[in-house]
Amino acid sequence: RGDSGVHIITLYRTNNGLFKNNTIKLISNGVGLYLTESTNNTVYQNKFYMNEEAIRLYSSSNYNNISYNNFLQNDNYGIYVTHFSNYNSISFNNFINPSLSPCFAGIHILRWSYYNNVFDNYFEYHQYPIDLGSTSTYFTRYNNFSNNILKYSERAVVMRYGCEYNIFTQNLIDDTTQYVIYGQSSSNDNTFYKNYFLNYAMEPLDGGSNYYNNSFIGNYWDTYVGSDADGDGIGDSSYALSGTGTNYDYLPLYGDPFHNGSSLYIDGVLDNGIHSWQWVSTRSWCSGLGTEMNPFIIEGLTIDGLNSEICIEIENSDVYFSIENCELFNSSQTGSKDSGIIIRNSTNALVKKNLIYSNKHGIFLDRCNNSILLNNQIENVTLFGIYVFESENNSIFSNILFNNPRGLRLDSSHANMVNDNKILNSTTQGISLRFAHMNSVKSNEIKYNHFDGIYTYFSSKNNITQNYILHNQRHGMFISYNSTNNFIYQNEVIKNNNTGIYIIGTLPMNNTFWNNAFTENARHAFENGTLNFWDNGIIGNYWDNYTDLGSNAVDSNDDGIGDIPYILLGLEPNQDNLPIFWDAPILEINTPINDALYSFNAPQYSLTVEKGVAESIWYTYDDGITNITLPSLTGFLQEASWDLKVDEIIQISFFIKDSRGYIDSKEVTIEKDIEAPKISINSPLNGQEFADTTPLLDLDIDDSNLDSVWYIINFEDEIYLMSGSSEYLGQDEWSKLGNGIVNIRVYANDSMGNTNFEDVSFIKNKAIILMPLSSEFFLALIIGTISGAGLATLIFVSIALFLRKKKKQTARRDSK
Structure with a gap:
């Protein structure tokens, strides 16, 4: 504001x-x-x-x-x-x-x-x-x-x-x-x-x-x-x-240009008059010139047939025209072809985005060629949603047919395309082909119909592919009398109440089924035809109960084909020789084994693929944050990534993936040990003195993979093994030692050969003099120790000093 x-x-x-x-x-x-x-x-x-x-x-x-x-x-x-x-x-x-x-x-x-x-x-x-x-x-x-x-x-x-x-x-x-x-x-x-x-x-x-x-x-x-x-x-x-x-x-329009809600009839052979294209093109609800680039467009009409008239009827037309965005309902019911829209003996029609309901037929193409029905919604009619009779090269795309007695029928009509339609809740068939040949029925969603999703009768050389056929109360597909040489492939046939595909009648033969997926049907297929083929020589079909074969359900060469055929139910014996089946690979780790110890060098590995074929192999230390590719099933782990690991417990996850993308993995836990044992000497202490009693060698050693502990005395070659972390020095060895400094070096190693040592120095002082000693004695003792003099020298000095002291004491008494 x-x-x-x-x-x-x-x-x-x-x-x-x-x-x-x-x-x-x-x-x-x-x-x-x-x-x-x-x-x-x-x-x-x-x-x-x-x-x-x-x-x-x-x-x-x-x-x-x-x-x-x-x-x-x-x-x-x-x-x-x-x-x-x-x-x-x-x-x-x-x-x-x-x-x-x-x-x-x-x-x-x-x-x-x-x-x-x-x-x-x-x-x-x-x-x-x-x-x-x-x-x-x-x-x-x-x-x-x-x-x-x-x-x-x-x-x-x-x-x-x-x-x-x-x-x-x-x-x-x-x-x-x-x-x-x-x-x-x-x-x-x-x-x-x-x-x-x-x-x-x-x-x-x-x-x-x-x-x-x-x-x-x-x-x-x-x-x-x-x-x-x-x-x-x-x-x-x-x-x-x-x-x-x-x-x-110079060309002013004449007559009411606006539509009054009445039914519309156009005859293409008329040059003028209210039923001619010329007259229609002058009305506000029709535009264009009838050419391929600028077709007549009838748009936005609302017509109530009042149960007595066809809403829109066009015949004998070869101009280009379109009927768009109209609402058409309550057509008459008495004629066999009464409809919301009927187009007879015409070409080049486009019928799109119309809402058509409560008519006898929704849309009726009667001897029409090269026309398109697109994005129409047709519901609650009393017979067919779409009926195509003796018509060729038409395209029926992306229509919704809901709650009609019959969804869509091709009758004596050939080379039409029926693609991407949704046909739901018909009280009989969703799509029916009757005397219809060389049509394409593709990518339609056909479900919840009360009889069959797709029904064929005396119809040949049709391609029925990529349809989603679900929850039909009788059969997903019913191949009936004299339906021959049809190709039926890449359809999803799911949860149909009786049978996924049902073949019965006189001579339904030479039909080929491949690459269809049968899932959760009451019965997947029932065969009573002649010379039908359930694979095309390269691939068969997917049957979700193939695994009922138990251990025989195997794809040993990982080519996506089960090793044994799938046997069909029915009065005529038949089978799928190339059933689609893919079992996931199974990986086993031979080495390393759990709890194995490794040091500086990266471990060697050996893997076995128990089932399937590995297309790629890799491992990870960190749950897939970093994946490391392996070139084969045996070898050594990558040295560079191993070097980044410290002294630790390590989980390695190995993976294999096959060509279908199925993955299996196994884990192993190992330990990397690159640090030597840590030794702490509790006893004896540095500088501590000992006499006759041998010292206690008491240790704390930190290493979870400790292998052995030993020591040497005064750096000599003889080794003394310890059975534990605390024991006394041997009495014999101790007795052999003279007074003075004693050096002990303690060694410890672990299972990976990592070795460490720790030194301690203490004093052996085995005293033999029982009287008080003068300072001269201690001086002599120190000199003797330093000079390395023997025990005899020390004793001699001690006796001499003792006698000298005794003589002095006697002299003092005499002087008194």
Whole structure:
């Protein structure tokens, strides 16, 4: 919401933007949305309410799309296009005001704005709904206006100076208070054809030189008072426009151009009259010229047959025509071919997007060729949804047939294509072929029909393929009397209550079935024909109960074909020699084995494929985050990825995949051990003294794969094995040691040969002197130890020192 004199939103040099679901209102002296030099923007589903001007395209704002917006009570302009703004699309908008005043123009295009396309808009209560041009020096050219509805205006179409070469067609202009068309001088070479001018107070006034018909047709003027003697829908005399330009509509439409709901009958052999294509083409509900590039299009009719008439009947036609978006119901029931639509003895018909219900037949093609039935919905008829009789080369695509007694029948009709239809809940067959040859029935969804999904009778050389045939109450497919040489392949036949495919009757023979999938049917197939083939020599069919063969259900060479045939039920013995069967591969790990130990070198592996053929092999340490391809079933794991592993427990997952994409995997857990045992010596301690008692060697050793522990004394070669982590040094060895420093080196290794050692040094001091000793003794002891003197020397020194001390004590007593 904005104040006076402002543009609320300006897009300047803005491209490829989207302006959607906004409300802009009460701009009293400005523009709600202002685009300048902006291209390829979309303005969609907005509401512009009570503004002076809603949208302006200015200064080369090109290729913008303005659609599905509501313009309500905007004073001057809904959309204003000016100054070289070209190729814009303005469509499906509503321009609505409560009265003529003060609302001025719905759309105004001026000043060198060319090639804009304005279509399917609705205008109500504007002074000038469409206003073109300005002065003679500014041109407005090559714009197109079609299928717009202009109601309750003052002047419906205004052409000012410089308005040239614009086209107006299929517009409805109703209820103008002044001129239905107002053209100023110098508005020239504009063309009007097949527009409908109703209830205008004043005749069109044109001061320029313009065209009011093309080569085939003019416009409908409800004040025209001429006649149509030849019944071609074109008035016999011209319609004169007032004004200084002296303009005429030389081909004015005659008669009510609008459809009144009555049934329609067209005979292509008639040149004129109300049942001719010529007359029909002049009506508002029919467009085109009947050519391949521009066919007649009958569109948007609603016809209630009142249970007494065929809704639309066309015969003897060879022009190109289409029946589209019609609603047709309650046709008569008495005639054998009464229908919502019946086309007889005709070619080049297109029937699409129609809703057809409560008729005897939905659509009936009777001796028609080269026609198309597309995207129609047909339901609740009393006989056939679609009936095709003695017709060839027709295409029946993407129709929905629901809740009809019979879905679709090809009767004595050949070389037709029935593709991508949905046929549901028919009270008998979904699709039936009767005396029908060389047709293609492909990719249809046929389900919940009360009898059979597909039924053939005396029908040969048809291709029935890629259909989804589900939950039919009797048979998925019923191949009956004299149906021969049909190819039936790649169909999914699922959960049919009696039989998937049922063959019975006189001589249903030489039919070939391959690559069909039979799943969860009460019975998959029942064979009572002659010389039918359940494989094509290369591949058979998939049977979900093939596994009932138990251990015999094997595909030993992994070619997707079971090793033994599938035997069919029935009165005639037959079998599928090449049943589709694929058993997943089975992998076994030979090496490494669980809990195996490995060190620095990557482990060797050996795998066996117990079942199937491996197309690719790989392994992973990390649940598939990194997969490592293996070249064969034996070898060594990748060294680089193994080197990244530390001392740890490792799970390895091995995978194999076969050519169908089935995967099997197995896991093994191993340990990588690259660290030597960690040794802690609890006892003895470094520097600790020992006498006669041998030291306790007490250890803590950290290694889950510890193999052995041993030690050496004073770095000599003799090895002393330990049976545990705590034991006393041998008494004999200890006794042999003299006093002094003792060095013990403890070794430990693990199962992978990783070895470590730890040293400890302590003192052996075996004391033999029982009296107090002087400092000289300790000095001698240290000197003796350091010098490596023997025990005898120490004893000698000790005795000498003792005797010396004794002598001194005696001398002191004597002196006293």
